[in-house]
Amino acid sequence: MALAVLAAITVSVRNQVLQDAQLAANRAQLKRACQGLLPQDRLRPFLSDRSAGRLVEYGTVLEPGQESRALLDCRLSWAGAGTADPDGAEVRVRAEALLRVREDTPEDSAQEARTFPLPLPPNAVGDFETDEDETVATLLVTCPGGLVRRTGRTGELQVTVSLPLPPHGPGQARAEVRAYRLAAARTAVSVANWIAERRRCGGAPLPLSGPPTSPDPALCDWLDPLALGLGGSWQAGRDRPYRTRNGTCEARRTDLETTPERLTITSLSAQSATGVKGRLLREQHLQYEGPPPREDGRTVWIGGDPLDVAVWAEADCGGEVAYHRVSVIPEIPPDRSGQFFVTADERRRLAGTARAVLTRYLAAGSAWPRRSHCRDTTVAEGP
Incomplete structure (x- = not known):
């Protein structure tokens, strides 16, 4: 009986050690993913201690000779994470030189739930879409120095950031969503500044704090x-x-x-x-x-x-x-x-x-x- 108890304790300790190691590995992956630009404090609740996160990252800024429409495309996902979706959670970051307006190209919105929560200069436009599972921040920025894509040259940089939302009850929904919207907005700004610096876009970096831009x-x-x-x-x-x-x-x-x-x-x-x-x-x-x-x-x-x-x-x-x-x-x-x-x-x-x-x-x-x-x-x- 004592041997059985000892064996069970040993298995439990070994499992805990493995889970701690997996969680530590996922934290390290989160820290370096997407060029270290992700909001780690908001994404730690989604980390799994039982399975490794899956990271896919590419783009012409990372590999200049690569054939890609994206300057940066990064996806980090976890199976069975702390989300309402049983399939897990995913973070998506994409930056590209925009040659044509698309359905997701941002427009200034007068709706409080869609107003970009950071100050933007006149050469930038931000927008939001939020549902039960995720919040998506989109940012369109002028690049005076120009951006080159395989099919043409443009002065428009579009950044899209999607963050998963944790399960939340009615009482905490608004504050929780606002915090994640702000995290998505800051990530989009950070990515835009990171791309602009490496592509020598010109102009001043976008601010990471401050009240939203007021209507005129x-x-x-x-x-x-x-x-x-x-x-x-x-x-x-x-x-x-x-x-x-x-x-x-x-x-x-x-x-x-x-x-x-x-x-x-x-x-x-x-x-x-x-x-x-x-x-x-x-x-x-x-x-x-x-x-x-x-x-x-x-x-x-x-x-x-x-x-x-x-x-x-x-x-x-x-x-x-x-x-x-x-x-x-x-x-x-x-x-x-x-x-x-x-x-x-x-x-x-x-x-x-x-x-x-x-x-x-x-x-x-x-x-x-x-x-x-x-x-x-x-x-x-x-x-």
Whole structure:
């Protein structure tokens, strides 16, 4: 009996020694993984003492001659870790030279749950996506020195960081998620700074602490529907900070139920962009066909889709090509036969309003074009 007890104690001690050794190995792996840029304090709860973590790391910054779309791609995972997912947990870090806008390319968000929790200079944009299992921070940074990829050269660096979330109850969910969002944001900033230094991007490093960037209401003060001769009540979007890569202002009419006119303008917007976002804006403009009009005497017949009357302009803004697009959207009630239409005169009037909005936009001192030092502007009517 004594021998059996001694054997059991020996096995238990040996298992504990093996588990301690495995946990120590996983801690060492976490410390060096992803170039040592991971938030170790937030990821230690996911470490396993029974199985080794799996690390996959590559990219042209690590191996300059490597054929890879990524500057850095790092994945660290653990089986059976402390997460709600029974398959374990995974950390993902990816940095790449961005040639085209993708679905995950960040946009400034006015939603508290998606606002990037660190201060960002005008040449950077951050965003978040969070679900029950993970939080994903995405950062788009301008690289003045340029970045080279196999298929082209760009000045845009995009970093994406995904951290697993531990199981949490309703009482601790908000604070827990905020802490992990901040850790993901700091990791994204650290990766962007690390890449920028090694690729000689130029510019100052992004800050790792401080309050989030505040919106700049003056950026859209120029968009005043009443000054444009439009009556009614309007709500304007003034919740975005100034960014060098893109800017958006919009206003929507809120009293449509009491509007007696047949044709009422319901939405005004102005958008500008450079770099990959500028090219996307230009492509969208060229590809947009709108509702197919058919000349029928004095009437242009419109399908059921909203009529979007737009004008656009191209300019040199601080040495980069920028595209501006101003859009006017009216509410068009159907006639007795259920057809939607505007007359040719009405369409010209809508286009005139769009051009008036663009004129105010280009002239306003606090608006995006002046703040981005735009000049040599060429205006053309859009679809």
